[in-house]
Amino acid sequence: MQFLYSGITSGSIYALVAIGFNIIYNTTGLINFAQGEFVVLGGMLMYTTLTMFGLNIFSAFLITFILMFLVGILFERVFLRYVRLKTEINLITVTIALAIILRGIAMMIWGRDSLAVPSYVEEKTVLLVGGSITSQSLVVIVVCFFTAIVLSTFFKYTKYGKAFRACHDDQVASTICGIDVNLIRMLSFAIASFLGALAGAIVAPITFVTYTDGVMSGLKGFSAAILGGLGSFWGGLFGGFLLGVIEGFFAFILPSGFKDAFAFIILLLILFVKPSGLFGKKKAVRV
Amino acid sequence: MKKLNLFYLSFLAIVIVLFYIFVDNQFYKSILIYIMINAINASMLNILFGYTGVISLGQAAFYGIGAYTTGILTVHFGCNPLLTILIGILIASFVAFLVGYPTLKLHGHYLAMATLGFGMILYIFFNEFSNYTGGPSGLVGIPKLSLFGFGLDNEDKFYVFISIYFFIFSILLELFDKSYMSYKLKFIKESEFASKSFGVNVSRVKLIVFVLVAAVTSLTGSIFAFYSGFISPVSFNLKYSIDIFIMATVGGLGSIVGGTLGATMLTAFPELITNFEDYEMIIYGTLLLIIIMFFPQGIAGIFKKFWGRYVKS
Numbered sequence: 001m002q003f004l005y006s007g008i009t010s011g012s013i014y015a016l017v018a019i020g021f022n023i024i025y026n027t028t029g030l031i032n033f034a035q036g037e038f039v040v041l042g043g044m045l046m047y048t049t050l051t052m053f054g055l056n057i058f059s060a061f062l063i064t065f066i067l068m069f070l071v072g073i074l075f076e077r078v079f080l081r082y083v084r085l086k087t088e089i090n091l092i093t094v095t096i097a098l099a100i101i102l103r104g105i106a107m108m109i110w111g112r113d114s115l116a117v118p119s120y121v122e123e124k125t126v127l128l129v130g131g132s133i134t135s136q137s138l139v140v141i142v143v144c145f146f147t148a149i150v151l152s153t154f155f156k157y158t159k160y161g162k163a164f165r166a167c168h169d170d171q172v173a174s175t176i177c178g179i180d181v182n183l184i185r186m187l188s189f190a191i192a193s194f195l196g197a198l199a200g201a202i203v204a205p206i207t208f209v210t211y212t213d214g215v216m217s218g219l220k221g222f223s224a225a226i227l228g229g230l231g232s233f234w235g236g237l238f239g240g241f242l243l244g245v246i247e248g249f250f251a252f253i254l255p256s257g258f259k260d261a262f263a264f265i266i267l268l269l270i271l272f273v274k275p276s277g278l279f280g281k282k283k284a285v286r287v
Numbered sequence: 288m289k290k291l292n293l294f295y296l297s298f299l300a301i302v303i304v305l306f307y308i309f310v311d312n313q314f315y316k317s318i319l320i321y322i323m324i325n326a327i328n329a330s331m332l333n334i335l336f337g338y339t340g341v342i343s344l345g346q347a348a349f350y351g352i353g354a355y356t357t358g359i360l361t362v363h364f365g366c367n368p369l370l371t372i373l374i375g376i377l378i379a380s381f382v383a384f385l386v387g388y389p390t391l392k393l394h395g396h397y398l399a400m401a402t403l404g405f406g407m408i409l410y411i412f413f414n415e416f417s418n419y420t421g422g423p424s425g426l427v428g429i430p431k432l433s434l435f436g437f438g439l440d441n442e443d444k445f446y447v448f449i450s451i452y453f454f455i456f457s458i459l460l461e462l463f464d465k466s467y468m469s470y471k472l473k474f475i476k477e478s479e480f481a482s483k484s485f486g487v488n489v490s491r492v493k494l495i496v497f498v499l500v501a502a503v504t505s506l507t508g509s510i511f512a513f514y515s516g517f518i519s520p521v522s523f524n525l526k527y528s529i530d531i532f533i534m535a536t537v538g539g540l541g542s543i544v545g546g547t548l549g550a551t552m553l554t555a556f557p558e559l560i561t562n563f564e565d566y567e568m569i570i571y572g573t574l575l576l577i578i579i580m581f582f583p584q585g586i587a588g589i590f591k592k593f594w595g596r597y598v599k600s
Contacts, residue, residue, distance in 0.1 A: 031396055079576070085583045089340055089476075092396055093536065096344075097576035100529065104568030215525060219407065222400050257415040264404030271401055272389040 011244020017221025036218020038196025353508025539587025
């Protein structure tokens with residue numbers, strides 16, 4: 001049973017990253033290769049504000065999130081908008097380039113070592129049926145669910161949320177209806193960046209942060225998004241948990257070195273068997 | 288059919304021959320060998336990405352399949368070296384088919400993520416199956432290749448061999464560039480829907496190109512294994528895939544000169560600048576960003592603009 005609990009913990013991180021992928025995919029149709037880098041930056045900024053500047057937790061979170069929100073806006077406003085030939089390939093390549101740059105910057109500023117972020121809550125172990133879970137992990141799970149509920153309410157009931165969904169359905173039609181598509185695109189990157197940072201910040205005390213982590217978290221988040229169905233909000237959430245649990249299970253029965261391979265084997269399998277994912281509403285468009 | 292770019296081909300030939308005659312330094316020769324290997328890999332990715340519009344971020348995996356098939360079969364099983372190259376090509380093609388078949392049918396860039404993930408899987412496997420691959424410390428003792436009785440046992444002989452391989456490869460690429468096939472691929476990149484309505488089976492063409500590219504990359508990987516005599520997972524990690532990707536993009540997408548140009552620049556740079564490693568990612572990333580944002584044709588495209596008469600690509 002222990003693998004179930006640790007799986008859910010890592011699963012909630014994958015879920016947050018997957019939701020970030022989905023938000024950007026839904027409004028722009030792009031896959032953002034820098035999503036994993038947002039996670040790393042979130043964790044590293046928490047380290048900087050908490051350990052280096054010695055701020056309290058509340059202001060540390062606030063500063064991290066504001067900075068990451070700005071990074072997301074910068075991403076769309078400065079780079080993606082000024083690409084000369086706006087084909088899908090070029091835009092995706094821009095996100096790949098930005099991911100490399102962010103990784104390089106993270107390495108320059110914070111170095112190659114793993115950074116340990118102090119724990120946000122008192123460390124306790126909660127005993128559950130067949131295993132135990134730390135208070136850290138509980139925080140991660142709670143934050144993940146809380147975010148999911150807030151976001152789904154936002155998308156379903158608020159005016160702006162509806163605008164996001166309209167952009168997903170038809171950009172031209174939403175422009176005609178008076179929705180500022182550019183603003184929505186920008187906001188979608190900002191929210192995705194914020195979600196990445198949130199995932200990075202809450203997981204940092206458990207796994208520590210290294211500048212190379214971005215590739216892994218990005219890929220696993222993407223696998224989770226595909227598993228649940230790319231573009232589907234609750235699908236991404238569920239996909240994340242499922243991926244985390246499956247991964248935990250295989251890490252339990254096989255040598256730990258192979259643990260990371262399973263997320264990708266699942267990714268390939270799901271692309272092979274059911275590319276629309278488990279909960280994808282629409283079929284993935286075939287060529 | 289357009290005329291072949293004889294200027295480029297003869298320029299390549301002259302540079303390679305002059306280098307062989309006048310440069311005695313083994314180190315420079317080895318750099319040129321690496322440039323040629325990278326140029327082949329980058330050019331293959333260029334066909335995939337620049338011509339067909341399919342992003343692959345796992346080329347190092349296919350390169351690694353070639354190298355490790357050769358390495359494992361010669362070191363542990365004493366196979367005939369030439370046979371191992373063939374087996375490597377078969378395995379790489381089969382694997383490329385497996386990865387490409389489901390993903391290339393889908394619209395969008397599932398393949399980019401799938402190849403990225405696949406590259407990671409292979410990197411993990413190269414590290415973990417240490418009984419055969421030697422794990423992180425690498426596989427040593429790969430015998431030298433011998434062709435028709437000539438043993439390629441020193442740097443000079445290998446230089447000649449790889450030059451010939453590279454030159455033949457360049458001629459074939461040039462022929463491809465001017466062929467009907469390259470227009471078909473560019474048509475797919477331009478518009479999938481339009482090419483479909485003209486009767487092009489888009490996903491099938493993409494798959495064929497992907498498999499062929501994987502096969503050639505694997506062949507180059509085998510040759511690399513024979514050249515260095517030692518392989519370790521580090522040579523086939525994500526960084527190498529990304530490096531190839533940057534070489535192809537910076538050099539010039541959709542142009543034959545591009546792969547060679549990008550490979551030359553990006554292989555020679557790190558050797559010239561000290562402490563390059565610390566800034567590598569930022570420099571490469573910025574280069575890629577600037578090129579893709581403002582000069583989608585790459586450096587070859589910039590050249591073409593200024594000296595359109597000489598550099599036809």
